[in-house]
Amino acid sequence: MIDKQAALRFRRLGILTIFAVYFVILVGGIVRASGAGMGCPDWPTCFGQWIPPTNESQLPPNYHEIYAERGYDNTDFNPLKTWTEYTNRLIGVTIGFFILLTAWASRIYLKGDKNIFYLALSVLFLVAFQGWLGSAVVASNLKPLMITLHMLLALFIVALLIYAIARSQKAFIAQIDSHLLSERFVTVLKIAMGMTLVQIAMGTQVREAVDFIAHQHNYIEREYWRDSFPLLFYVHRSFSSIILFTNLWLVWQIHKAVEKHNLLRKLSYALTGLIVTAIIAGITLDRFGMPPVAQPIHLLMANLIFGMQFFIFICVKYSASKSPQYE
Template identity: 65%
Template sequence: MNDTVSSDFSPQNAFHSNAADSAISKRFRRIGLITIAAVYFLILVGGIVRASGAGMGCPDWPTCFGRWVPPTDESQLPPNYHEIYAERGYADTEFNPLKTWTEYVNRLIGVSIGGLILLTLLYSIPYLKRDRTVFFLSLSVFLLVGFQGWLGSAVVASNLRPVMITAHMVTAFLIVCLLIYAIARSQQDTMGRLEIGALSPRFKTVLAVAMGMTLLQITMGTQIRESVDVIATTFNQGERHLWREEFPIIFYIHRSFSSVILFTNLWLVWNLVRRLERGHLLRNFGIGLGALVVAAIGTGVTLDRLGFPAFVQPIHLVLANLIFGTQFFLFIALRYSENPRFTAAARVD
């Protein structure tokens, strides 16, 4: 990685202690945080689309039933629209206004987030003179969003193949991680002033292990979700109480592994809460991490015991992504807090 800020290190080129309060830094941080929140919201909406079976509510892309604004009633469609879409490879296409507009709103939110990503890129331009990595991270996110748009069209063209849907979700996950890194790096002077000496020497190692566990758990969850898509099709989205009997063995591994994840993250939270002062940035994130892990396990238990309710699936998905995002931010913050190349720059008056 090219750490521009660490090369040619001098007080004139380093961020000063008040850089976090500068207009450029505050503006980039603000738009970045809004964009991150919006992407998480889009992941939630995408989960709702998938769980409700609304993914083919619009059987074409970028239009919806051939229109930029979809119809609200079947009478607005050609009488032979079933045959039209059957010839395109989408047999048994039935207009459902709720599913159509659910998918359409999902697309509108995606377009809006594209605008936020563009603003994030524009606001990162001043970092070309401060820390070029921030700009190139923002540029990477912008390019990935373009790829994500193409992937969205490929998902529709594939008639919702589970592997394509998974690729779509993984790309969203990567976009969030790059945004988190860009925002954290842009605030590295603030990170450099964080006092973390009281934390256990093993904290960063355990945090890295916890991140690996979360990725493994998300990977298993993705495979389960692909199986659920097949099961849902078999049962025609009904009789959810019977789905559990068809789950693959990985579901039970995923369920048991959550206990290991719980205790590992609680150890991290305990260290942050016990060893850092009240109001410390990382302490607050630690409390949030604990709440997210407990909530994710709670939604997992709900899915397991209450017949896989559709409204819980997207919540469980978003919580898993938020857990890794929080862990990832903590890891980056620790890196900048303990690295003298950055802390020295932050302490220059």
């Protein structure tokens, strides 16, 4: 028998951690949109200091040469960009503590469902690896492949957290009535999740191309950036229509198969809202001169879409099994 209060604490802490991870993804998007990705050209220190400087006079006179020798050309100190990136790192460290607490709270399941504990423990190790990967991204001078790996790992971490929390609530989820949903629905849902991952991967590559174009334009004249967009941008844009209609089919199937107050229906409506918001943010980027505020929103929505799809998938699988593990 699992202690109900301890299980409640684990669930609340886990949900808080999930939101915190999405928050750090949002902050990471702000870092990219503001061009602050190299605001700290070294890691884990920032310009060789644990607390970064606030003025260029606090740096060695030859700091340009120092970082040029390390492969970082044109490393000009910008206090806003430096502290934006440094804040991103501090938030990342805070997430690490949340993950640690979640792993510790999951120990109550060692006598019930050990997989929940092992999932939480795996997340802890993956977050540590993600921290190392973040340093590798900086060391690579923001190479597109490294950025893509960094983003996909963040998605995997969130997915494991969602699965761990959902598994701890298996008895509740199993009560959801989804018997009218066909096997084809599950198949299409899996395809939709795969499509979302591909779209996110393409998006990170497009984002890198935009960063290069922005650098060429000295981060001004945003209305002209679109003229230099790569072919991948147009593939990415067109693919969003396929993703939209695929997910709308899923939402329609849920709408027909489940009752009005069913959790699945609420989740499907939330998924629709996320997709529409992501597309609107994408159109804003495309047609209104790449406004910085739209970039992190677009990124966050993409990550939330995958998380919502994955949670719907878990709910359908658990509700179909009708075999709650805990009383």
